Amino acid sequence: MSDLVVTHAAKSYPTPSGPLEVLKDADFSMRRGESLAIVGPSGSGKSTLLALLGGLEPPTSGTITIAGQDPYSLPEQVLPKFRGEQFGFVFQEHYLLPQCTVLENVLTPHLAIGSAGKPEQDAARELLSRVGLAERLTHLPRELSGGERQRVAIARALVRRPTLVLADEPTGNLDQTTAGQVTELLLELQRETDSVLVVVTHSAELAAAMQHSKRLDDGRLVDQ
Numbered sequence: 001m002s003d004l005v006v007t008h009a010a011k012s013y014p015t016p017s018g019p020l021e022v023l024k025d026a027d028f029s030m031r032r033g034e035s036l037a038i039v040g041p042s043g044s045g046k047s048t049l050l051a052l053l054g055g056l057e058p059p060t061s062g063t064i065t066i067a068g069q070d071p072y073s074l075p076e077q078v079l080p081k082f083r084g085e086q087f088g089f090v091f092q093e094h095y096l097l098p099q100c101t102v103l104e105n106v107l108t109p110h111l112a113i114g115s116a117g118k119p120e121q122d123a124a125r126e127l128l129s130r131v132g133l134a135e136r137l138t139h140l141p142r143e144l145s146g147g148e149r150q151r152v153a154i155a156r157a158l159v160r161r162p163t164l165v166l167a168d169e170p171t172g173n174l175d176q177t178t179a180g181q182v183t184e185l186l187l188e189l190q191r192e193t194d195s196v197l198v199v200v201t202h203s204a205e206l207a208a209a210m211q212h213s214k215r216l217d218d219g220r221l222v223d224q
Contacts, residue, residue, distance in 0.1 A: 002029035003163050004053070004196045005137075009062035011048055017121065022048045024219040026062070030212075035078075035190060035197040037207035038160060039217035039224070046200040049216070053198060054166050055083045067163045084113040088157030088195065090186070092169035094149040096141040103137040106156045120159075125160065129154045131185060147178040151185060158189050165190055165197040171206055183209050 013018040014155055022045040026187060030036060051057040052064060061159050063070055064133040066086050073148040074082055088109070096105045106124045106221035116124075130136060131151040150170065157165055170186060171179035183206050190197040207213050213224035 001031075003032050003067055004030040004198075005063075005065045005111040006053070007063045007065075008026070008066055009052060009059040010152065011045070011052060011057070013059045017061055021219050022057070022120070023052070023216075023221075026221045028214070028221065030196045030198075032194045032196055033191060034212065035187065035210040036199070037210040037213045037224075038198065038200045038216060039202070039207050039213065042202075044216040045219055046216055047222070050166050050168055050198070050200050054087050054089065055079060059071050070177055075196065081113045084109055085160065086163045088160065088162040088165040090150075090157045092152040092172040096140070096149055098141055098153055101138050101140060102133060102152050105141070105152055106159050109156060109160050115203045124155070124159055127189075128152075130189065131155050145222065147174055147182060150178075151183050153184070154186055154189060158193050158195065161193045164196045164198065166194075167197065167201075169201055169203075170199065171201070171203055176205075179203070180205070 005074060006026050006028050009023060011023040012021045026049065038046050038049065052059050058072040071079055071082055097108065103124060106128060107116040107120065110120045125137065128137060131154065133148060133151060136144065136148065167186065171182050174182060199206060201207055214221050215224050
């Protein structure tokens with residue numbers, strides 16, 4: 001059974017001249033452990049699709065299910081908890097909390113929907129050790145390099161072992177060497193946590209590292 005199922009999903013926005021169709025009839029499914037790159041020019045709707053997949057914006061038509069649940073059918077007060085349990089997000093900008101330490105930033109997904117006791121803290125420390133930041137636990141984001149900050153963001157996205165990890169240009173602000181290292185790390189941890197990984201990118205190198213690749217062309221998602 002697939003863990004991510006997108007069925008005839010479409011998204012349009014009202015304009016004075018009529019609906020603007022950003023996504024048309026997207027249809028695909030993925031299982032845990034699989035990775036997918038979505039490529040296409042700027043403005044093609046890649047980030048919109050990511051928002052739909054992440055429970056942030058409902059499709060105009062069609063359905064999206066995560067672990068057998070349509071997040072948009074949930075009561076509004078329940079959706080944030082579901083999102084916190086099922087999704088991990090990595091962005092081009094790391095969006096770390098500047099006033100929080102590395103360890104505190106990685107623990108924020110736990111704190112957002114509950115608490116972070118000793119087991120959660122131990123797991124976060126182990127994950128940070130895995131990404132090479134064992135000696136940086138008490139550092140603030142401003143004391144880290146760009147690559148280190150992105151590794152913290154990856155650890156934060158995966159700390160709850162989510163069903164679906166969504167990454168929007170995760171290597172876009174990094175030099176080529178650091179981008180390659182971050183790509184390897186993201187895939188390695190995704191396989192270990194057995195998550196579904198969907199990456200939106202302009203990078204041919206990052207797209208080639210994924211198991212599958214699709215392109216958004218005039219609002220339609222097609223195989224590469």
